[in-house]
Structure formats: structure tokens, C-alpha cells
Amino acid sequence: MPAGGAATGTGTAAGTAGVPGAPAEGREWSLDELAEAYAYPATAAPAGGAAWLRANMVSSLDGAAQHDGRSQPISSAADMRIFGTLRGLADVVVVGAETVRLEGYRPARARDAFAARRAAAGQGPAPAVAVVSASLDLDFSLPLFTAPLVPTLLLTGAAAPADRVGRAREAGVEVVVAGDGAGAEPARIVAELAARGLTRQLTEGGPRLLGQFVAAGVLDELCLTVSPTLTAGDAQRIAGGPSMAVPARFALASLLEEDGFLFTRYRRKG
Incomplete structure (x- = not known):
């Protein structure tokens, strides 16, 4: 499930040079400081033309990606x-x-705090949302599909149910075929989005989708919030699906801490 946040005046920082140092007591790091710390590589800009896929997830200390089916209980304002x-x-x-x-x-939604930065980067006012689904079992009357600032995309496979594809298109949703079977394929997802100029990619899960990206070797970066909570139970991990024959090795790029929460950023080695 997705993660997000920022350290306040009690936080500390370590890692690469782009990471902001601990701010003065009682002051939050500004969005500009965080935007610099989490900037995409220059190669992911339109001039570079290379897709960069990062994931943003949260996990409890005992490995749960959610509690009672949602990530909010293990998240925080930061x-x-x-x-x-x-x-x-x-x-x-x-x-x-x-x-x-x-x-x-x-x-x-569009946010004033990022408007100038997005305009300078050649981006629209807000990111598009791309939903990955094999069955297309979705309510196309929801605002995500009927009232987006930027049109929502639906990524599926060539063998997806034809009636559901038709309903999506009748609702004005762009259906992108990114696989030869029923579902979309991870590498094809990345490539199809990049072909539309959407190279700065962010996935917020869930665990099954993230596991597919990991297994396919197309995940470039993981932004993982480690929540100082214990949940027990049988909640999902941040990534599911079949295990890899050889674990993929990532390198720590930066680390922030606030109120016991660790905001880590790892990049794929090589």
C-alpha cells in the first residue's frame, strides 16, 4: 500500500548529498527541499527519454503493508x-x-506548491493515474474515471473481457493494451507509459503489482517508510507473488527519520 510523509523539526537525515539536513526545531522541511531530495534522475526527463519507475510503500516493523486492509493505520501525517x-x-x-x-x-489533484516546478519540467498540472487490471472489475462511474484533471488510463491485456473493455471505453476511459494475455505485463506497462511521454513513473502498489514489477526487474527505486508499529496477524508484505530465484540487490540512496518513522530510499544497483 502507498506510503508518504516528511520529517519535522525533530528529524534527522543521512544519505546522499541531495537530502535536506535536519531543520531548525519546530520547522518542517519545505516541499521545495523535499522535492529536491526526491527528484527523479535527469535521464527520466523528456530530453533523456528513459523511464524511471519508483515505488512508494509503507511497512510495519513486522513486515505488514496494511492493517485491516488499509495502509492508513500504520502511516502518519509526516x-x-x-x-x-x-x-x-x-x-x-x-x-x-x-x-x-x-x-x-x-x-x-493539482497543487500550487508544485505548479511552477511541474511547468518547468514540461509536466501537466497533475500526474495521470494508470490503473492495472486483468478483469477490469471497476466502477467506471467513480470520479477517478469521470472527473480526472488528467485522463485516467486503464492498462490490461489483449485477452481482457471484451464487454468490460467496451464499458470502459463507453465511459471515456483510454484502455491501453500492455500484454498478450489477460493481464498487463510489467515491462510493457513501463514501455507503454513511456511511449506516451510518462517517463517519471510512481507505483503505489498494491503488493501483488509491486511484486510483479520486482520479479520482472523493472523497478528502479523503492521509497519505503518503516513504521514504528507492530501488527502481528497475517497482513500482506509490501510485495507479493512468486519469489525470485536470486534476490535483487538495492543500495541505500537516502534516509530521513521523524518520530520513529524511517523514510528510506533505495535504488537498484547497476
């Missing part, structure tokens, strides 16, 4: 601030259909 920053930098937010249903997804 976490949601980075969540907003990452959305403010992205061209597109990629999310699985189950997460859309569970989290009550709405269209991404």
Missing part, C-alpha cells in the same frame, strides 16, 4: 507529506485495481 511530494514529481501514478477499490482512489 508519511503523507512525502506521499504528496512523490505524487507532485511524477508524470503518472501506477496502481493495481484492488488498491483502487480498497483505498478509495480519487483523481490526482
Whole structure:
């Protein structure tokens, strides 16, 4: 499930040079400081033309990605601030259909704090939302599909149910075929979005979709909030699906801390 947030005056920072240092007591890091810290690589800009896929997730200390089916109980106000920053930098937010249903997804909104930065980067006022679904079992009358600031995309496979594809298109939703079977394929998702100029990509899960990106070797960066909570139970981890034959190794790019929450950023080695 998605993560987000920012450290306040009690926080500390470590990692790469782009990460802001601890601010004065009682002051939050500004959105500009966070935007610099979490900036996409220059190669992901339109001139570079290379897609960069980052994930934003939250996990409890015992590995739960949610509690009672939602990420909010293990998140925090600080976490949601980075969540907003990452959305403010992205061209597109990629999310699985189950997460859309569970989290009550709405269209991404334009934020004045990021308007000038987005305009200078050649971006629209808000990121598009791209929903990944094989069954297309979605309510196309929801605001996510009927009233987005930027048109919502629906990524599926060539063998998706024809009646559901038809309903989506009747509702004005652009259906993108990104796989030869029933569902979209991870590498094709990245490539299809990049072909539309959406190279700065952000996925907010859920665990099954993130697991597919990891297994396909197309995830470039993981922004993981470690929540100082314990949940027990049998909640999902941040990534699901089949295990990899060899674990993928990522390197720590930056680390922020606030109120016991750790805001980590890892990049794929090589």
C-alpha cells in the first residue's frame, strides 16, 4: 500500500548529498527541499527519454503493508507529506485495481506548491493515474474515471473481457493494451507509459503489482517508510507473488527519520 510523509523539526537525515539536513526545531522541511531530495534522475526527463519507475510503500516493523486492509493505520501525517511530494514529481501514478477499490482512489489533484516546478519540467498540472487490471472489475462511474484533471488510463491485456473493455471505453476511459494475455505485463506497462511521454513513473502498489514489477526487474527505486508499529496477524508484505530465484540487490540512496518513522530510499544497483 502507498506510503508518504516528511520529517519535522525533530528529524534527522543521512544519505546522499541531495537530502535536506535536519531543520531548525519546530520547522518542517519545505516541499521545495523535499522535492529536491526526491527528484527523479535527469535521464527520466523528456530530453533523456528513459523511464524511471519508483515505488512508494509503507511497512510495519513486522513486515505488514496494511492493517485491516488499509495502509492508513500504520502511516502518519509526516508519511503523507512525502506521499504528496512523490505524487507532485511524477508524470503518472501506477496502481493495481484492488488498491483502487480498497483505498478509495480519487483523481490526482493539482497543487500550487508544485505548479511552477511541474511547468518547468514540461509536466501537466497533475500526474495521470494508470490503473492495472486483468478483469477490469471497476466502477467506471467513480470520479477517478469521470472527473480526472488528467485522463485516467486503464492498462490490461489483449485477452481482457471484451464487454468490460467496451464499458470502459463507453465511459471515456483510454484502455491501453500492455500484454498478450489477460493481464498487463510489467515491462510493457513501463514501455507503454513511456511511449506516451510518462517517463517519471510512481507505483503505489498494491503488493501483488509491486511484486510483479520486482520479479520482472523493472523497478528502479523503492521509497519505503518503516513504521514504528507492530501488527502481528497475517497482513500482506509490501510485495507479493512468486519469489525470485536470486534476490535483487538495492543500495541505500537516502534516509530521513521523524518520530520513529524511517523514510528510506533505495535504488537498484547497476
